[in-house]
Structure formats: structure tokens, C-alpha cells
Amino acid sequence: MDLVALADFNLVARHGGFGKAARATGRPKATLSRRVTELEATLALRLFERGSRNLKLTEEGRALHERTAALLTELDETAATIASGAEKPRGRLRISAPLLLSQTAMGKIAAGFALKYPDVRLEITTEDRPVDMIEEGYDLVIRVNPDPDESLVGRAFLHDRLVVVASPDLSRPAGDLPVPGVVRGAGNRQIWSVTTSQGCSTIKVEPILALSSLIMVRDAVRAGVGVARLPISLVSHDLADGTLKHWGDVEESEIELWALYPSRRLLSARVSAFLDFLKHAFPNGTPDELAAYIGK
Template identity: 45%
Template sequence: MDISKLSDFNTIALHGGFSAASRASGIPKTTLSRRLSELEEELGVRLIERGTRALRLTEEGRLLRDRSAHLIEELAEVGEEVAGHAGRPRGRLKVSVPGLFAHTALGRIVAEFVGAYPDVTVEVSVNDQFVDPIADEFDIVVRANPEPNTDLVGQCFLRDDLVFAASPRLPIPEKDGSSVPAVDITVAHDATEWMLTWNGEPRIVRPRTVLRCSSMLLVYNAVLAGAGAAIMPRWLAEPDFRTGALVDWGTVPGRRVDAWALHTSRHLTSPKVKAFVAMLMAAYDPATRQDATFLARLAERPFAR
């Protein structure tokens, strides 16, 4: 298959017609039409139905576009790297992130990224369930504590403790074995006991689930409103520990949260992916934080006040 003809086909499909494709690429309409016809003849299928006013992709055309558009973009990036332009991220960057990260720190990080790399258009999809980067065509998937996957590579940009947090209106039980109202995340396993360390002393309490949420952001807001105690990342609760809006009941023993930026090893690591991962790493690098309020500034939550 001729790569130049495939590239021309994708340009026509992207812009929806020969005239728009010609303006975008600088290639004459007659040349684009001829190359498309030659590609169709080579493949033995009709890729685009030509109407008097509009063009329409056939089923075969949609399949070819969906499977080849990302490859054409990668080839262009390889050409730029070879030509010495590896420092110029460009094109569309499609990122999948969980809701908690999307609604706290991500907005400021993405704003900084697009300001630094104006030739990149970032498309963010919010989904707490894991997605397939290959099938769903995501360049980067951000997840906490992901399952090992040999098809994915990436970097851990944040390691944090899990803590027990509660409203000051909910006093910690004074006796071992006491029951406390608990707000749980849906995906968590039900725990019969919580092992706390309060004022340097170990204490065991029994969580009694009063609310179960599919989103950690909902868990956080419910705990802030006094519904019960919950387990959450320290970075999320730390600003409220300092103001007294929440009380720190101690660190969850033996459990941590590791946030990873993942991408498929089957794709070339493009400049835009490298740049975005580098910005995540810098945002959460302790060496770049001047004081303990860094994460609080990233995660200012006006909706929770």
C-alpha cells in the first residue's frame, strides 16, 4: 500500500471533502482525487462515495480511517524526529483519567501543558473503569494501582498513603471493637475491621457501611458533610486536616496509592506523550515542591466548601 496515498485518503476523510483537504494540505483537488482512485483500485474496494455536494465514507473507508489515522500521525512524528524536530509535540493527545484526578488537579496541569505546547490539542475522557488504550485509541491512560499488563509501559508520578478521615463531628471510638459509620468506595472489599493508630496507640474499630459510592470524589464530599469515616488518599484530605474540616484517624497500614501514566508499548513514544508524562512527573516531584501546600494548591476544591 502506498503510504502517500493512504495519507491523502486520511486527509480527505478528516476534512470531509476534496476542497477542504486541498486547502489544508496544499495538494490540488485533482491530485487528491486521482490518488484516492488509485488507492481504491489497489485495494479493490470503494472507500468514499462521491456525491454532488458531500462525500461519505463507506464501511471499508471507515475501517481504513480508524485503523490507519493514528499510524499516519506516528509516521509524521518519526519523520520530525529524524529531521531533528523531536522537541515539537503536535497533533491530538487523547487521555483517559479517573474522575477524582480529573476534578481536582488535572485542569491546572492540562492548562499548563497546552500553554507550553500550543500545537497539541488535548482530549480528556473521564472514566473510572480501566480502558483499552489500543482499542479505544488513547495515547495515555492515568490510573491508580493498575493491574500489571505486559502491553503497557509508563511511569508512576505519585505515591501516597491511604488514611482514615472523618468529620470532627464524628469522634473516634474510645474502645476497641466499637462500630463507626463508614462511607465506602464501590470497588473496595468490605472490611470487618479497621486498625487505627490514635495518639500513638493502636485501636481496632468495626466499620458499618452507611453509604457506598462509585466515585472517590463522592466519598470525600460525603465524609466532609459528616456521613461517616472513610479511607482516602492523604493528598485529598490533607488540606482539610490542616483547617480542621476533617480529622486524621491515622494511616492505613500496608496500603498505598500509586498513580501511573500508562501508554501502550506497541506504539512509538511520541513527543507529545513524552511531554505530557514529563509534566505529570514534574507536577508531583517532591523536589519541585517548595512547601507542604503544593498539592493543596493543585487540588483547590471550591465545590467542596
């Protein structure tokens, strides 16, 4: 495949027409049109629907654009890096991060990274769903306990665990009596297994509040509404100053945060820089390090 023709196709696709692409880049419109026509002939595919007034990508053209635009950008950046003789991170870096980490720590992380690498245009979006990195154009995703995926590689950079906490004013009931609870998402009566220094036990929980954010859950528990299961990093300051009381650790609740990127892509300088920045921010990957980032 002719990489020059592929680059010209992506140029036209990005600007939405031959004329717009020509005006934006100073390239002759006829040259761009010829390159795209040659690419269509090579692939035996129609990449654009050509109307009298507008140009629209076909389904095949859209798929080709989505899958090759980022790769061509990486090739350009790699060539520029080699030519300059320095591995200086530059260009756009798109990251998808989970809601709780975004709300508690990603603002500080992003600011620190931007100050250290001013030539990188960092974009972070909040997504709890498993995004499609290739289709949606992400360079890096942060996921909680991700399922194995052969198309992604990366590293775990943070570890956390769930604990059951409540206001000091709320006493744990004797016997099998249920206790009011605050949960994330909808839920019926639940039984939570916990471990303490005295051993294992169970807590019957009657959810009276169902909230969509763990920050909301924590704030409700601080107000004395009921018990909740929350990451230790999110409540360690409350436990230390007595705002909340520890009722036990949730069994088998280890949490790992992974930074992942596509295995078939070259690891760009900007992705490497962000991975190194995470390692510097959380050298041991412990809940205490994340709690220090979160603050009160």
C-alpha cells in the same frame, strides 16, 4: 503498502468523501479516487461503500482508519521536527485521566503545560474505565494501579494511600459496635482493617451514604455524617487544621498513578514533554506534593 495511498485514504475518510477531501486540500478528486482504488486492490478489501450521494466506511475501512491515522500523523510530525532541526512539541495531545485527579489537579497541570507549550493542543477527558488507547485515539492515559499490559509502557509518577477519617465530633465506638460510614458506590456492612501507632485493629462500618465521587464523600465526612476511607492527599489539609480526625491507615492501600502510552508507537515530542512536565510537578511523587496541588 503505499504510504501515499494510505494517507489519501485517511484524508477521504476524515472528510467523509472524495469531493470534500479534494476541496479541503486542493488535491484532484480523480487522484484521490485512484489512490484509494489502488489501495483497495492491494489489500483485496473494500474500504468504502460507494452510494449515489454519500460515501461510508466499511467495517474493514473503519478499522484501518482508526489504526493508521494517528501513526501517519506521528510520521508527519517526526519529519517536520527533523526538517526544522528542533524538538519543539506541537500538534494535538489527547489524554485520559481518572475522575479524582481530574477534579483536583488536572486543571492546574493542563494550564501550566499549555502556557509552556502553546503549540500543543491539549485535550483531557475524564475516564475511570480502562480506555482502549489505540481504538479511541489517545496519546497518553493516566491510570490508578493499572493491571500489567504488554501493549503499554510508562512510569509511575505519583504515590498515595488510603486513610480512615471522620469529623472530630464523631467518636470511635467501643467494642464491636458499628459506626456510620460514607462509601463510594453501594455497599453493605463492612469491616475495615486499619493500622495506627498502637497497632492493627478493625472498624465495623454501617454505610449510610453511598456516593459516586470521592470529593462528595469527603464533603459528607466533613459534615459529620460518618467515617470514610479517602486518599491522604485529599484530606491532609483537613487533618492539619483539625477539620477531620485520623482514625488510622487502611492496610495494603498503596495507590500508584501511572502515565502510560502504547509501546509500539514512537514517543512523540509532545508526549515526552507532558511526561517531563508531570515529573517537574511531582518530583518525588509523594502524597504531600499532590496535596499541595489540590489545596483546600
